[in-house]
Amino acid sequence: MSTGTDERRYWDEAAAHFDDEPDHGLRDGQVRAAWAARLRSWLPRPPADVLDLGCGTGSLALLAAQEGHRVTAVDSSRRMAEAARAKLSGTSARVLLGDAAEPPVADRRFDAVLVRHLLWAVPDPAAALRRWAELLRPGGRLVLVEGRWGTEDPAGIDARTLAALAAPLGGSVTIEQLAHDPALWGREVSDERYAAVIHPAPPTRHAEIVDVHLLLERDGEVLLARRSGTGYADGLLHAPSGHLEDGEDVRSALLRETREEIGLDLAPEDVEAVLVMQHRAPGGRARIGWFFRAHLAADGPQPVNREPHKCSELGWYPLEALPDDLVAYCRAGLDAYRAGHRFLLHLHESGDGIAHLPGGPGRAVPLAPPAVPLSGA
Template sequence: MMPDMATMSSIAGYWDAAARRFDRGADHGLREPRGRTAWAHRLRAWLPEAPADVLDLGCGTGSLTRLLVEQGHRPLGIDLSPKMIAHARARLAGTGAEVVIGDAGKPPVGRRKFDAVLARHLLWTQPEPQAALRRWARLARRGGRLVLIEGRWNAPPGAVPYAERAEATPWAHGVEPAVLREALTGLVSDLRIEPLDDPALWGWETDDERYAVIATV
């Protein structure tokens, strides 16, 4: 079922409210050199050689977008939250990087194509994650990369939806690698899954499952 405008407004409002404190998370703000270095190393390994056109979906405050710029890529960041985008624009000021407000599940990019499509912890927010995956794959140039940073979270008993009507998101607590692999069948090739259990990436020792899917479209 497609989300209605009220649901999307509720979700955008949730992330607007989170924007001011979002970068306090070590894995969000990437303020510590150790974390920035860990993410930069993986982006270099996952993405095509720079300069590449990279679509950064659910870019939030632009921490990964900034790393993409520093590595010589040409990123376009998309996020549903106007306040997240405001923070991203401040972070990227003077770099020439483009960030826009929009639904990352249905990216407002027209006929543009990209060398790589990148999404970090975005599928759990999607009311129709498999439809989103199909759209994302179509936005990559032939031979381009699809990079999905995902996980399966340890949700506490009785956890409530993160925003009004967000309980309609089928992967609300993340997605197992095997399920995501199956959802990508026919869309990609050369798919590999890389565990992301390095504490430097998150700022702490994790006890849930975190991984990246790197595939060719």
Template structure:
């Protein structure tokens, strides 16, 4: 690297009456220029390669807070003497990497400095990083006797950092130099661009339901996450809304032609892949129609389509999609899923859980916060209730010596074997809790729960009347655990069950429930 004698180099460009700006006419001319370049209000100014501090003094006299830097001890000493009595701070250091730490400035001034730097492009990037948003960089340069940096070249270097460069010729103003000059002298005022407005890719994901199962596609030949399962998905294109994009992607990938009324928003997730940029995904839910069975329309991008149980998803999935489906199953509406750069793209059962649920504005007044059941045997209750609540989409929430809880959305269910529990079994016929009732998506899910319940400590009630023990218009199952707690699992539309009337076809059912 070439070693530069900075004192000699600076002196060679200042062998004129403007050296030190001692001439009142020259000083006044520079003060006027500086006033036109600097902000109108008080600002923080960094003067790089300050020399004896003449421009720093002009800026300080105009009311600005000035920090000055020069790598020449002699210049720093002169500048400190000249600037005594102002609040200007003068540092000994390299103008290319000024010793200002994390401090940021409204203006950076560099006069006859750029031409001396071995890597001006890198220096400009660093200087722009020292500016506040909307700040300005003032560069005063020249080409004398073929030596220096032309305005054209310096403007080109600045174009990599900003689109706003003002070129101001200075050669035609003899008052700046104390005489007429015929070489190229100029100032460039470059504005730091405000931070770019954040933009994200928007993608859409289809949760196509066939009872308790969802449709997944195995990626192949795409160069990203190949071999892993993912829901049918794609990007929103220009001019599309998210629903239009989902309809298009479903048709392109699976051949399923969905109508807008068939799509329901299931989840919105902001996601960042390892080492990637953020994106926002919309997960839409739709029901399987046997008359429109999905098939693989993109064999070059997908090696197979298959149905998988939502409650037991496979592990060989894209972590992003798995997080979305887990959140959907848990009743979440909004998630952030932020990978660390070293994370794998694939889901890892033993890996860190990156999904963070976002409450949807908080539960409204009157919504159920939690339900607490006191049980005589915590271990047995954990097995039975843990299975059932897990199948219904609740996720483990709290765990302490005497209790457990499972959460779904804003509400949670607690089972606790409290030290304060009084002796005696639970009796749903006494005053107090009779039973808990939960929504179930459809008859297929209900059948699967009823089939699996006995293995987990639940016995069916009114099995001979299943699934209409509550009436012909009411599709439900009734289960009881070993401690005598009853749950009702209601399939289908959200409508209230009619109250029993006497006489009624199933009045005997209600009588039996009282027995």
């Protein structure tokens, strides 16, 4: 059941007579058959991997095992776990001693997590639901048997509250009222008892914007563009850059953006990838930036501002004395490039500014030893 010294002591003492309740011990054939039928409707078709949390003496775990499921049962009470092991002997079920809110199952995943009369007793029900959902395989389900017991001093959790707690998991929640069926309880009951079958939404695959940046060099200088009219970081300097389009590779995107922004028609062999950075703007989502280096031939075509509606000017700036009025993201990339870093995290915190702030908090975290830095860096 739930954790804590007092709770464990209580359930240790309760283990000896726990099965005396008809719906706990399932000793009556009619009660046992009623629960077996309900479990059959709530759990996946056997054989499935079922995790029974707060298993008590293992009565429901035994029904699931007899149905052909591969059962792992967990309880924080040593005596409850011992009783469950005795009851489940002869089956393939495993019984573990541990906290139901943080089950000791390592990285195992299950087709169903079964919980009876427990959610209301854990310190943080919402966190427990999230943790239990993480233990499911794609398409798995949570099966919770809960209620609001008693009339004079009720305890438990009502169905509406449980549904609200489960809502952030997405997917679907089906509530099945159970109080009307005396076969489940061995008697007539008048309080609220129900089962909730929760199918959490499948996890969203992580996706990030990918952008590309050109570090165009000549005689120790780098080309920077001053942003204008974009609504983001206007007035600040940034390297020529853009976003990867669907179907492009990062080098092709860099060559396209170079043509579109500064009119240079570079060949693939003219550019070299020098830095990959994961960046997060203040209050924004993370993105991946690829920085490419190219050298401008003195006798070749020169860059021109092809997007004056986005850029007010182009200028050359010494790499060893970069200006401060740079976008922080770009400045972090240039500093990392000069230091010889190839892989970098640059994740803004809430309250950070978009612009580079000399002496401000350092957000750049190298992920590998540097290569040989630029001479003079």
